[in-house]
Amino acid sequence: MSHPTRRDALTVFGATASAAIAATLARDTGLVAAFGQDAATAPRAPTFPRGAVIRTLLKDLPPQALAGGPVLFHEHLSMHYPPQVKEHFTDDVAMMIDEVRAAGKDGIACIVDGGHPDMTRSLEALKRITTESGVPIVASGGYYMQRTYPPELAAKSADQIAGELAREAAAQRLGAFGEIGQQGGVLTDDEKKVFQAVAKAHARTGLPIFTHNAYTGTRPTATPVPHDAALRQLDVLEAAGAKPEHIAIGHVCCLDDPKAEVAQQLAKRGVFVGFDRVTIPIVPDAERVVMIMAMAEAGYADHVLISSDFASAASLKKNGGAGIGQASTFFGPMLLKAGMSEAMLHRILVDNPRRFLAFVPK
Numbered sequence: 001m002s003h004p005t006r007r008d009a010l011t012v013f014g015a016t017a018s019a020a021i022a023a024t025l026a027r028d029t030g031l032v033a034a035f036g037q038d039a040a041t042a043p044r045a046p047t048f049p050r051g052a053v054i055r056t057l058l059k060d061l062p063p064q065a066l067a068g069g070p071v072l073f074h075e076h077l078s079m080h081y082p083p084q085v086k087e088h089f090t091d092d093v094a095m096m097i098d099e100v101r102a103a104g105k106d107g108i109a110c111i112v113d114g115g116h117p118d119m120t121r122s123l124e125a126l127k128r129i130t131t132e133s134g135v136p137i138v139a140s141g142g143y144y145m146q147r148t149y150p151p152e153l154a155a156k157s158a159d160q161i162a163g164e165l166a167r168e169a170a171a172q173r174l175g176a177f178g179e180i181g182q183q184g185g186v187l188t189d190d191e192k193k194v195f196q197a198v199a200k201a202h203a204r205t206g207l208p209i210f211t212h213n214a215y216t217g218t219r220p221t222a223t224p225v226p227h228d229a230a231l232r233q234l235d236v237l238e239a240a241g242a243k244p245e246h247i248a249i250g251h252v253c254c255l256d257d258p259k260a261e262v263a264q265q266l267a268k269r270g271v272f273v274g275f276d277r278v279t280i281p282i283v284p285d286a287e288r289v290v291m292i293m294a295m296a297e298a299g300y301a302d303h304v305l306i307s308s309d310f311a312s313a314a315s316l317k318k319n320g321g322a323g324i325g326q327a328s329t330f331f332g333p334m335l336l337k338a339g340m341s342e343a344m345l346h347r348i349l350v351d352n353p354r355r356f357l358a359f360v361p362k
């Protein structure tokens with residue numbers, strides 16, 4: 001399977017960006033319906049708690065400020081992964097600035113970077129990218145998975161780690177904890193401790209959490225990941241005090257589950273469900289479309305988050321790929337083609353990630 005190319009990408013939001021922004025602002029103020037719907041059937045603008053902000057690297061934004069386009073909640077703009085790689089395409093910061101600027105032209109309103117120090121994410125690089133591209137970026141904190149943990153983590157308690165994560169988040173203007181992962185089908189003891197620590201750090205700071213699951217789709221593997229791995233992550237986070245409405249369980253779109261049964265069980269428990277590896281052929285995108293339509297049918301559209309976990313040089317625009325905005329420009333139109341209304345797609349790409357990211361600073 002090949003990567004989506006530039007030619008495959010349609011600008012759903014970019015081409016009519018100013019019209020879309022105007023329509024959204026009008027809709028958010030309740031005056032006019034957006035996307036050709038009449039007022040009676042138009043979706044209600046999302047509401048946010050008083051004082052809620054989305055914490056981007058440069059400033060805290062009211063969630064309404066990002067109503068003009070899709071917010072991508074899990075991408076990578078700076079990292080070295082696997083950790084032993086010496087060079088990574090994101091090392092070329094000037095090139096990444098061009099790519100993020102192009103995503104902005106595709107209508108993307110904000111990008112969440114899912115890296116942190118144990119993925120060699122450079123905060124300085126992210127600051128340059130957001131400053132020079134003009135696209136707001138949310139940076140994240142936390143630890144990735146067992147094989148990337150620094151050795152000293154083993155001797156620390158969950159409370160110690162939570163304190164460090166909360167302090168680091170405040171000092172560095174981090175806007176989320178993520179991606180918090182597991183490398184196999186079952187959490188290791190250290191991974192469980194990190195999940196508990198992140199839940200505690202969330203309770204102290206209010207910052208949202210997004211996770212990584214190791215689902216391998218239809219690929220045969222020596223050690224299959226149990227279907228319920230995503231649910232077990234949620235068990236640990238909830239038991240340690242995290243609130244479901246601030247949690248996105250990630251990579252559920254890499255589970256071969258066409259009826260979206262696990263995704264629906266997650267949504268029923270109040271969390272966001274990450275369809276955040278679109279364009280990565282672990283599961284065909286066509287099956288992901290079926291899963292998301294099943295979620296919508298079951299009344300769970302407000303729990304769906306879409307992103308692409310951007311990690312492939314072939315997906316860069318300069319290499320003929322669909323670019324960093326591909327979750328919107330390539331995958332979004334697939335949902336419309338499957339019969340989703342523009343209003344619902346707008347809710348999923350524009351409103352849901354803002355509801356996920358917005359928090360009231362403590």
Ligand SMILES: [Zn+2]
Pocket residue numbers: 074075076114179309
């Ligand atoms: Zn990722």
